[in-house]
Amino acid sequence: MRFVLNNEGREWALIDLYGEKPALIVDFSRPALASRRRKGSIRAELLIKAINQGPGARVLDMTAGLGTDAFILAAYGHRVVMLEQSKTIYLLTQNGLDRAAEDPGLNPVVGAVGLQHWEGTTPLVAAKGFDAAVVDPMFEAKKKNALSKGEMQMLQSFIGKGSELTPFLNAANVLGIKRSIVKRPRSDRLAHRDPGPVYQLEGRRSRLDVFLNSA
Numbered sequence: 001m002r003f004v005l006n007n008e009g010r011e012w013a014l015i016d017l018y019g020e021k022p023a024l025i026v027d028f029s030r031p032a033l034a035s036r037r038r039k040g041s042i043r044a045e046l047l048i049k050a051i052n053q054g055p056g057a058r059v060l061d062m063t064a065g066l067g068t069d070a071f072i073l074a075a076y077g078h079r080v081v082m083l084e085q086s087k088t089i090y091l092l093t094q095n096g097l098d099r100a101a102e103d104p105g106l107n108p109v110v111g112a113v114g115l116q117h118w119e120g121t122t123p124l125v126a127a128k129g130f131d132a133a134v135v136d137p138m139f140e141a142k143k144k145n146a147l148s149k150g151e152m153q154m155l156q157s158f159i160g161k162g163s164e165l166t167p168f169l170n171a172a173n174v175l176g177i178k179r180s181i182v183k184r185p186r187s188d189r190l191a192h193r194d195p196g197p198v199y200q201l202e203g204r205r206s207r208l209d210v211f212l213n214s215a
């Protein structure tokens, strides 16, 4: 056994018993996230731009992870349902949400997100009426994404290799979601699907591929 889920008081942490990676804790009050929440706008956040709607859109985040993207979207005013396949990551992120709910400054944001332990590629029958889907499959360890390097590496060590994209896009289609936004490393030039994205937004660290479902 390499990883254990530990709790100290109210805080849950995923610990690497090999001591190679820093403990993983979900903290929605961390300063870097607070600054992004405050500045969150179509100009500042590529994901908000890719969703292309004013506050109030309904977003299905099919790969919740540590909930950072969902939190940014909810702080902007969108309503987000997150799905996470790993029970452990689900518990970590839910613990972060529970603690954030006790902070009066964060409580309204927590109220705009929901988290379920669920496979994003299996269409959730209740998940109807979403305006957009967000898919952030696991990146290669050496690439960067929304998470800091340490967090990403730890998550990757724990979860393992990333998932195929097509099942997520198919699930979004089944749910009638018109817009799917896929997060990729900026340098990832591989063709992932035919037809490909209708457009791409490039950020400093990652790229968003936007797929539209016309069916």
Ligand SMILES: C[S@@+](CC[C@H](N)C(=O)[O-])C[C@H]1O[C@@H](n2cnc3c(N)ncnc32)[C@H](O)[C@@H]1O
Residues within 6 Å of the ligand: 062, 063, 064, 065, 066, 067, 068, 069, 070, 083, 084, 085, 086, 089, 118, 119, 120, 121, 136, 137, 138, 139, 145, 146, 147, 155, 159, 163
């Ligand atoms: C790179 S992380 C997502 C990071 C997230 N965007 C954030 O801001 O914290 C990928 C996450 O997707 C989850 N995942 C991968 N395949 C999934 C699936 N089929 N259904 C639900 N979650 C999945 C992994 O367990 C992992 O926690």
